[in-house]
Amino acid sequence: MENVVQVNGLRKVFHENIAMDDVHFNVKKGEIFGLLGPSGSGKTTTIKILTGELKPSSGDIEVLGMKSDMFQTASFQSQIGILSDNSALYERLTVYDNLKLFCKLYSAPLQQIAVTLREVNMEKEGGKVVSKLSKGMKQRVLLAKALIHQPKLVFLDEPTSALDPGNAAYIHRGLQKLNEAGTTILLTTHNMEEATELCDRVAFLDQGKIQEMDNPDALRYKYSTHNFHIETVEGKKLVMINDVKSADKIGQMIADGQVKTMHTDHPTLGQIFLKLTGKELV
Numbered sequence: 131m132e133n134v135v136q137v138n139g140l141r142k143v144f145h146e147n148i149a150m151d152d153v154h155f156n157v158k159k160g161e162i163f164g165l166l167g168p169s170g171s172g173k174t175t176t177i178k179i180l181t182g183e184l185k186p187s188s189g190d191i192e193v194l195g196m197k198s199d200m201f202q203t204a205s206f207q208s209q210i211g212i213l214s215d216n217s218a219l220y221e222r223l224t225v226y227d228n229l230k231l232f233c234k235l236y237s238a239p240l241q242q243i244a245v246t247l248r249e250v251n252m253e254k255e256g257g258k259v260v261s262k263l264s265k266g267m268k269q270r271v272l273l274a275k276a277l278i279h280q281p282k283l284v285f286l287d288e289p290t291s292a293l294d295p296g297n298a299a300y301i302h303r304g305l306q307k308l309n310e311a312g313t314t315i316l317l318t319t320h321n322m323e324e325a326t327e328l329c330d331r332v333a334f335l336d337q338g339k340i341q342e343m344d345n346p347d348a349l350r351y352k353y354s355t356h357n358f359h360i361e362t363v364e365g366k367k368l369v370m371i372n373d374v375k376s377a378d379k380i381g382q383m384i385a386d387g388q389v390k391t392m393h394t395d396h397p398t399l400g401q402i403f404l405k406l407t408g409k410e411l412v
């Protein structure tokens with residue numbers, strides 16, 4: 131499958147501080163790819179480099195078939211959407227007028243405003259002045275701004291960090307629909323449930339290096355002990371290792387009607403991250 135992002139040997143040094151060190155990854159066309167890592171691990175720096183806001187210290191980068199010296203061009207910027215900590219709105223204008231300006235900037239049809247407001251659960255708030263919106267509402271308008279010109283590739287830095295669970299779930303569904311319609315998404319998150327639910331692949335970043343990268347379910351399988359966790363009808367909880375002796379015993383327990391629930395051990399992405407780096411994903 132075609133790669134829309136190719137990163138080879140990326141390094142970024144701020145003064146003496148090595149923020150990214152020999153980072154390699156690709157994002158395939160049509161994927162939702164997640165960069166996971168604790169604060170300071172280099173997620174935002176990666177997005178800023180891939181969107182032309184920062185220059186790499188070294189390494190080969192290609193996004194949508196263009197090298198980093200093209201990232202400032204209108205042709206590149208019109209094909210990507212960005213939600214980052216630098217994204218801003220005109221506070222004194224309404225939500226609708228903000229989006230109208232961005233439509234003009236990208237030559238997008240004005241009908242996209244209603245479509246995009248629906249995607250971010252803000253269809254009733256178009257007439258509100260931005261300065262009067264809550265933090266979560268502003269976050270959703272910023273997301274609308276990133277999507278208004280129907281970009282091929284979207285970079286979302288912590289897209290749901292300011293949202294309540296209801297709106298986060300709504301945005302997740304919206305992003306899944308957008309992705310099903312063909313948009314490639316690269317997002318960063320501290321939220322392992324979000325990553326597990328949304329991402330086709332995730333990369334664990336720690337101290338500017340990728341520590342692990344794969345499909346979330348494949349990672350959970352890889353780092354599973356494969357032990358069986360059983361709850362008996364009497365409420366006893368048992369952990370049994372995955373071998374022939376246990377299988378015989380479990381078979382007998384099932385035949386005797388003693389098993390209430392049974393599942394194999396699958397660690398969360400957060401537990402895997404902790405195991406690999408000794409750090410929580412927060």
Ligand SMILES: Nc1ncnc2c1ncn2[C@@H]1O[C@H](COP(=O)(O)OP(=O)(O)OP(=O)(O)O)[C@@H](O)[C@H]1O
Nearest residue numbers: 144147148149167168169170171172173174175176
């Ligand atoms: N403009 C800058 N000047 C100097 N150092 C910077 C700059 N931007 C980032 N850094 C450093 O680079 C490292 C990675 O920062 P980055 O913002 O990419 O982390 P992050 O994973 O996005 O963190 P968070 O989850 O808190 O946003 C940190 O050590 C940070 O202090």
